[in-house]
Each structure stands twice: as C-alpha cells, then as structure tokens.
Amino acid sequence: MVMIDMGSVDLSAPNSPLYARVKNALERSNSWPEVLRHFGMDQKQLSGKHCSCPGCGGKDRFRFDNKDNKGTFICSQGNGEMLAGGGWELIHHITGMNFQEALPVVAEILGVEKAGFAAPLPMRDKSGPAAPSHAASPSPLAGRKPIAGSEPFAGCEPFAGCEPFAGCEPFATSIDWKKLDETTQKRYDYLRRVARESARMDRLSGKERDLALGYFRHRGIDFGQIGWPAIFFHPDLPDRQQNWRGPALIVWMTRPMDEPQAMQQGRVVGMQRLWLDPDLGKPGHQPINKGKAPIETAKKSFAICDGAMVGSRAKLYESSARPAMQVVGEGVETVLSWLTLAARRNLHPDAVDACLSTSQLKTWRFPGQIASRGENLHILEDNDEAGKLAVLKLRSVYPEATRYQSPVGNDFNDYLISFSQPQPRSVSCPAMS
Ligand SMILES: [Zn+2]
Numbered sequence: 125m126v127m128i129d130m131g132s133v134d135l136s137a138p139n140s141p142l143y144a145r146v147k148n149a150l151e152r153s154n155s156w157p158e159v160l161r162h163f164g165m166d167q168k169q170l171s172g173k174h175c176s177c178p179g180c181g182g183k184d185r186f187r188f189d190n191k192d193n194k195g196t197f198i199c200s201q202g203n204g205e206m207l208a209g210g211g212w213e214l215i216h217h218i219t220g221m222n223f224q225e226a227l228p229v230v231a232e233i234l235g236v237e238k239a240g241f242a243a244p245l246p247m248r249d250k251s252g253p254a255a256p257s258h259a260a261s262p263s264p265l266a267g268r269k270p271i272a273g274s275e276p277f278a279g280c281e282p283f284a285g286c287e288p289f290a291g292c293e294p295f296a297t298s299i300d301w302k303k304l305d306e307t308t309q310k311r312y313d314y315l316r317r318v319a320r321e322s323a324r325m326d327r328l329s330g331k332e333r334d335l336a337l338g339y340f341r342h343r344g345i346d347f348g349q350i351g352w353p354a355i356f357f358h359p360d361l362p363d364r365q366q367n368w369r370g371p372a373l374i375v376w377m378t379r380p381m382d383e384p385q386a387m388q389q390g391r392v393v394g395m396q397r398l399w400l401d402p403d404l405g406k407p408g409h410q411p412i413n414k415g416k417a418p419i420e421t422a423k424k425s426f427a428i429c430d431g432a433m434v435g436s437r438a439k440l441y442e443s444s445a446r447p448a449m450q451v452v453g454e455g456v457e458t459v460l461s462w463l464t465l466a467a468r469r470n471l472h473p474d475a476v477d478a479c480l481s482t483s484q485l486k487t488w489r490f491p492g493q494i495a496s497r498g499e500n501l502h503i504l505e506d507n508d509e510a511g512k513l514a515v516l517k518l519r520s521v522y523p524e525a526t527r528y529q530s531p532v533g534n535d536f537n538d539y540l541i542s543f544s545q546p547q548p549r550s551v552s553c554p555a556m557s
Contacts, residue, residue, distance in 0.1 A: 149234040156195030164521030179217030228298040308429040326352035338405035339415040344540040349467040353440035375438035383491035394427035437477040447475035453504030461537040482514035498522025
C-alpha cells in the first residue's frame with residue numbers, strides 16, 4: 125500500500141494558527157464525516173462499507189474507515205494500487221484541493237473563526253429584525269418563466285440591501301463579513317465602487333448597449349433568445365497595471381457557503397473584468413482581438429482576499445433557490461453559447477453558473493441547503509485534458525450529473541459559431557451522457 129502523494133501540501137502550513145484551531149475542532153468531536161459530507165460524500169460512502177469512491181468512482185474500490193476519528197480511507201483506484209490517508213488526503217482525492225485550499229473551507233464548515241480567539245460574535249436573536257432583503261417586494265422573477273425575464277437577480281443594483289451578516293447563516297465563513305481585515309476591506313470597497321459605477325447590461329442604451337451586445341453578437345450569442353444574464357457594464361474602468369482604461373464587462377463571484385442571497389447581502393468575493401474593444405460596433409470597424417480590448421490581458425479576475433475565489437462562481441441566471449435544472453460550465457461565453465443552442469431546442473434551465481477556471485469548476489458545489497446527487501445538475505465540458513479532468517472530479521461528487529460536450533472545437537462557443545458558417549445544418553443534440 126502507498127500513502128497518497130501529497131506533494132502539493134506545504135508542510136509548514138500545519139503549524140499555522142488556523143490549522144491549530146481546525147485541528148482542535150476536529151479532535152474535540154468526530155467531525156470528519158460531517159466535513160466530508162460537505163465535499164459531496166454520501167451516507168453510503170461514509171458508512172465504512174466498500175462502495176464507489178467519491179474521488180475516482182468505480183463500484184466498490186473505496187472504504188472510509190475513519191480510524192481514530194482522523195477521516196482515514198483506502199481506495200484501490202480500480203487498478204489495485206492502494207491509496208490511503210486521512211481526511212485531508214481524502215479531500216484532495218475528491219476535489220484536487222491541496223491542504224492550503226482546503227483548510228479555510230474546512231474551517232468554515234467547522235465554524236472556526238479565522239481571526240484568532242476574538243470574542244465570539246453576539247448571537248443573533250432568531251426573532252430579531254429580518255434581513256433587509258426583498259421579502260417586501262417579491263422577486264421580479266417570481267412566477268416567471270425560467271430565464272425568459274430580464275431580472276436574473278432580485279433587487280436592482282448589485283449588492284442591493286447589503287447588510288453584512290443579515291439573514292440566515294448556513295455555517296460560519298472564513299471570510300468574516302462582519303469585520304473584514306484591513307486589506308480585504310480595502311479590496312472589497314474597490315469592488316463595491318466598481319459595482320456602483322456599473323450598470324446591468326439590460327439597462328444600457330445607445331452606444332454602450334451596442335458595445336456590450338456587439339461583443340456577444342460577435343460570438344453568436346443572442347439575449348433575445350436566452351434572456352439577460354447578470355452581467356454588468358462599466359463605461360470606463362481603469363487598469364493601472366496595463367496603463368489602460370475603457371469599457372468593460374463584469375461578472376460578480378459569490379460562494380455557495382454565502383447562499384442564499386449572497387448578492388443581496390453583498391457577499392461578493394470577487395469579479396471578472398473583461399475590457400472591450402472601445403471601437404466595437406462602429407461602422408466599418410474590424411475587431412482585431414475578437415471584440416476584446418487590444419491589451420495583453422483583456423480578461424482579469426479580482427478577489428477580495430487570498431483563497432476567496434475557491435469554490436466561487438458567477439451566477440448568470442437564477443430564478444429558483446432550488447433549481448430544477450442547474451447548469452454549470454467554464455467561461456461565461458461557453459455557458460451562454462450552450463444556452464443559445466439549448467434555447468433552439470426549447471430547453472430553458474432555471475439556474476446557470478459560470479466558473480472562471482477548471483479549478484473552480486472542479487470545486488463547484490450546490491449551496492449547503494441543497495442536497496443533490498447531481499440529478500438536476502448539467503455540466504458543460506471543454507474538450508481538453510484539464511476540462512475533462514475537472515468534470516470528472518465534479519461528477520465524482522455529483523455522480524448523477526449530466527455531461528455535455530461540444531461536438532465541434534474546444535467548447536460550445538466553437539460549436540455555436542460553426543452554425544454561422546455558410547453550410548446550414550440543424551442543431552444536433554449537445555447532450556453526451
Ligand atoms: Zn479513489
């Protein structure tokens with residue numbers, strides 16, 4: 125038997141104060157099963173009996189034996205080569221997250237506060253003032269057909285009605301929204317400023333509207349067919365590093381542990397900015413960078429603190445807190461392209477998320493209050509090694525998820541664009557399994 129290779133684990137990290145508190149919390153009670161449940165393990169996989177592996181599938185290659193309450197397991201990987209280890213190694217096997225990435229997540233699950241042994245937060249009176257949410261004004265999507273509407277989020281402005289710590293708290297987060305540390309607060313303030321200066325795409329008019337729509341039209345994406353996603357537009361966003369300023373599209377990143385209503389409560393951990401070619405849509409102008417600004421890095425993400433983006437995603441459409449059909453894929457354009465294709469087949473999911481990278485796709489999760497084996501989850505897979513691996517990891521957590529792969533090119537935008545080529549043909553079913 126070999127112990128799992130944890131080469132990615134920085135052995136200095138276990139001495140960190142956060143780890144000390146997490147370890148303490150883990151040892152105080154038999155917490156690993158509960159922690160591992162958050163990483164997608166089900167009752168059967170936690171039962172101690174042979175069963176399919178949450179990390180690599182199979183039928184009965186895996187056993188969780190939780191020796192000394194350390195979350196231990198063994199897995200024969202289907203090739204007889206034994207993997208064994210404790211809870212951290214198991215998280216790594218399931219999600220690919222290394223120790224540094226997993227530590228803050230486990231801390232959240234256990235309710236361990238990141239910022240030292242400060243006085244505990246005052247308990248919220250359950251009968252106390254309700255969140256200043258949108259309870260008074262029902263969601264504009266209520267009773268509306270999935271994603272046909274133009275109001276992907278309740279509330280009109282980004283972070284509307286934001287009051288940190290308002291509303292319910294599924295489990296404590298390592299981002300202490302009530303008191304962000306100084307650097308995080310500064311970065312968060314910047315995020316909010318950008319949000320204040322931005323407008324939702326469907327609210328744009330004139331030149332700005334042409335510019336934003338031009339970028340997507342160039343890719344074959346038509347919001348007339350799929351409804352408006354939660355994408356924002358900044359008319360003149362500076363990027364000092366690249367000595368550039370200009371119009372940009374923005375999506376906000378939120379985490380499942382901050383749901384429900386992460387947006388409404390202002391629990392936004394980052395954003396992705398895409399600077400546009402400012403001349404896009406002008407008569408006679410030929411886009412040189414596929415509609416993107418002529419700078420080296422036209423697409424940049426921004427996080428309020430280290431690790432904040434782990435497990436986060438941009439919620440492009442959401443019309444139900446318990447979606448009947450949840451779609452997730454890598455890249456905003458890929459996801460919107462698939463939706464455009466799906467709309468032609470009259471398929472309208474009620475929740476659509478875009479991850480920014482394969483590592484985000486791999487660690488995508490339903491919010492804690494939704495129990496799912498993936499029967500309502502539809503994953504879009506890119507045709508490359510990293511994309512396939514990410515989907516494999518995600519499907520090990522949601523084994524009943526449906527996978528879609530573009531029959532053309534690398535992703536669904538390639539497929540969508542292939543339809544604008546001279547040879548007309550019918551849309552074949554994009555489903556694979
Ligand atoms: Zn395995």
